[in-house]
Amino acid sequence: MNKFFICGAWPYANNSLHVGHLAALLPGDVLARFFRQTGGEVLYVSGSDCHGTPITLRANKLGVDPSYIANHYASEFEKNFRDLDFSYDCYSATMRDSHKKEVEEILKKIYDNGFIYEKCEDADYCENCQKFVSDREISGICPICGKVATGDQCDNCLTALTPDMLLNKVCKTCGKPTTTKKDKHLYFKLTAFQPELEKNIDDNAHYWRNTAINESRKYIKEGLRDRALTRNLNWGVNVPFEGYDDKRIYVWFEAVLGYFTAGREASKKLGIDFDSFIRDKETQMFYVHGKDNIVFHTIILPALLSSIDKTIGLPNRIVSCEYVNLNNEKMSKSKGNLITVNSLLQNLDSDVIRYFFILFNPERKDASFQIKDLIDINNKHLVGGWGNFINRNLSFLIKKFSGILPNAEIDENIVKAVREEYQKVGKLYSDNELRAALEELYTFVQFANRYYDESKPWVLAKEDKDGFDKVTATCLYLIVNIANMYLPVMPKSSKKVLELLGVKDFTWGEVNYDNSIILKEVSVLFTKLEEDKLDFTLASGDTLVVPDNK
Numbered sequence: 001m002n003k004f005f006i007c008g009a010w011p012y013a014n015n016s017l018h019v020g021h022l023a024a025l026l027p028g029d030v031l032a033r034f035f036r037q038t039g040g041e042v043l044y045v046s047g048s049d050c051h052g053t054p055i056t057l058r059a060n061k062l063g064v065d066p067s068y069i070a071n072h073y074a075s076e077f078e079k080n081f082r083d084l085d086f087s088y089d090c091y092s093a094t095m096r097d098s099h100k101k102e103v104e105e106i107l108k109k110i111y112d113n114g115f116i117y118e119k120c121e122d123a124d125y126c127e128n129c130q131k132f133v134s135d136r137e138i139s140g141i142c143p144i145c146g147k148v149a150t151g152d153q154c155d156n157c158l159t160a161l162t163p164d165m166l167l168n169k170v171c172k173t174c175g176k177p178t179t180t181k182k183d184k185h186l187y188f189k190l191t192a193f194q195p196e197l198e199k200n201i202d203d204n205a206h207y208w209r210n211t212a213i214n215e216s217r218k219y220i221k222e223g224l225r226d227r228a229l230t231r232n233l234n235w236g237v238n239v240p241f242e243g244y245d246d247k248r249i250y251v252w253f254e255a256v257l258g259y260f261t262a263g264r265e266a267s268k269k270l271g272i273d274f275d276s277f278i279r280d281k282e283t284q285m286f287y288v289h290g291k292d293n294i295v296f297h298t299i300i301l302p303a304l305l306s307s308i309d310k311t312i313g314l315p316n317r318i319v320s321c322e323y324v325n326l327n328n329e330k331m332s333k334s335k336g337n338l339i340t341v342n343s344l345l346q347n348l349d350s351d352v353i354r355y356f357f358i359l360f361n362p363e364r365k366d367a368s369f370q371i372k373d374l375i376d377i378n379n380k381h382l383v384g385g386w387g388n389f390i391n392r393n394l395s396f397l398i399k400k401f402s403g404i405l406p407n408a409e410i411d412e413n414i415v416k417a418v419r420e421e422y423q424k425v426g427k428l429y430s431d432n433e434l435r436a437a438l439e440e441l442y443t444f445v446q447f448a449n450r451y452y453d454e455s456k457p458w459v460l461a462k463e464d465k466d467g468f469d470k471v472t473a474t475c476l477y478l479i480v481n482i483a484n485m486y487l488p489v490m491p492k493s494s495k496k497v498l499e500l501l502g503v504k505d506f507t508w509g510e511v512n513y514d515n516s517i518i519l520k521e522v523s524v525l526f527t528k529l530e531e532d533k534l535d536f537t538l539a540s541g542d543t544l545v546v547p548d549n550k
């Protein structure tokens with residue numbers, strides 16, 4: 001059986017999800033649903049990233065415990081994903097004890113394997129705040145592009161940084177220049193894994209998008225450095241070694257291991273032997289995320305996995321995407337110009353959201369989100385195209401033939417076309433060409449509508465009942481098969497159509513309707529959208545309510 005480990009990036013539990021997260025994560029659910037439909041063994045996991053400096057900084061400012069913030073957003077994310085019909089086998093959180101416990105065990109294992117060492121050296125210190133400041137707590141000028149950057153990464157040019165590379169370093173909390181003081185930390189020997197990392201890229205690059213290949217190669221070319229595994233924090237996963245009580249594990253190391261802690265949790269539920277699943281050479285390891293997360297999945301994670309045990313499968317399918325801008329402007333929490341998932345869900349049906357963000361997915365270049373495009377696509381593709389094809393057939397049967405479905409032979413040219421369509425669309429889905437899969441399916445919907453128009457069943461109904469039955473049977477056959485092919489992207493409406501026409505098994509491949517069914521009524525699947533009836537207020541995404549009794 002084909003095996004798929006599908007790992008959706010873990011959103012950071014410090015602000016609401018927005019269209020950028022959605023575009024980056026949605027392909028994971030489409031792939032998971034498609035591979036399940038084709039009979040594959042799928043483990044699809046994600047969770048909320050709850051630790052790290054930004055949450056602690058904010059908690060200090062608000063006078064609340066960091067867990068208060070993380071819990072708030074982690075439960076908001078869970079609800080968002082449920083409302084969007086994400087089919088995670090486990091949606092975890094890095095706050096969970098099971099995650100923390102397993103990460104500590106993994107760290108001990110990596111230490112025993114000789115890839116973690118202690119180093120005492122000058123660390124950035126803020127005399128004013130009287131504390132060590134981590135990379136995320138420092139800002140300065142990026143040496144590559146000259147823009148303001150944080151100590152771990154420049155969000156402008158995407159260069160991975162360490163604080164010593166920044167110019168004019170200051171403490172983000174108080175704005176004063178930082179000094180240095182001796183401090184000890186644990187380091188991960190990233191440099192030991194260059195050959196494996198290069199080989200993994202070379203072996204699998206043909207599945208990756210150019211940005212993923214380029215960012216990964218650039219990172220190696222700039223020279224790998226050992227990375228500090230620990231941070232001066234009191235919020236996070238404990239460091240399982242003596243003398244590190246005041247430190248926690250760096251979020252990026254523990255969050256990427258979340259795929260494995262959540263994977264183990266999911267596999268227990270599904271009765272899968274996780275340890276052999278992740279070591280099976282046939283298992284395809286999909287990692288789904290935005291471009292700012294690429295190197296954590298193509299460099300840091302594979303190095304960590306190799307340091308645990310060289311038989312664990314490395315990330316071989318990188319599904320990265322570019323950014324979503326809003327009317328050609330970069331969205332950000334600080335600008336307050338986010339379109340949040342909450343506001344999408346208040347205005348739109350989940351299938352419409354899913355269809356649009358796959359069809360307009362920034363697979364290879366940044367996309368500019370415009371409400372107008374979403375309305376146009378909904379009205380043209382879903383209402384005018386697909387919804388109309390279903391509706392005109394079913395309503396006519398109810399109106400003229402009491403909803404009795406015809407029992408007739410199906411046009412053999414259409415059978416051939418449907419079989420070919422499964423081949424084409426199936427190949428596009430499995431190659432992660434999801435936009436192209438939807439474009440192909442929309443062309444097929446247009447073909448179906450043309451077949452209807454040219455066959456004129458409303459004329460045949462009066463003059464040639466056998467002819468009418470044949471055309472209608474063929475159209476119903478088209479409906480159930482198109483719905484079956486749309487299922488990974490639009491699970492809710494597709495299931496509704498399939499069940500209405502008596503299809504119970506949604507396996508990938510030709511299906512047919514049940515002609516013993518009598519249709520009573522059909523509800524409209526998609527409704528026309530009008531711009532003035534939608535309310536997409538731009539937001540900062542901050543939904544946190546600070547308790548009075550803080």
Ligand SMILES: [Zn+2]
Binds near residue numbers: 142
């Ligand atoms: Zn830069």
Ligand SMILES: [Zn+2]
Binds near residue numbers: 129171
């Ligand atoms: Zn300071």
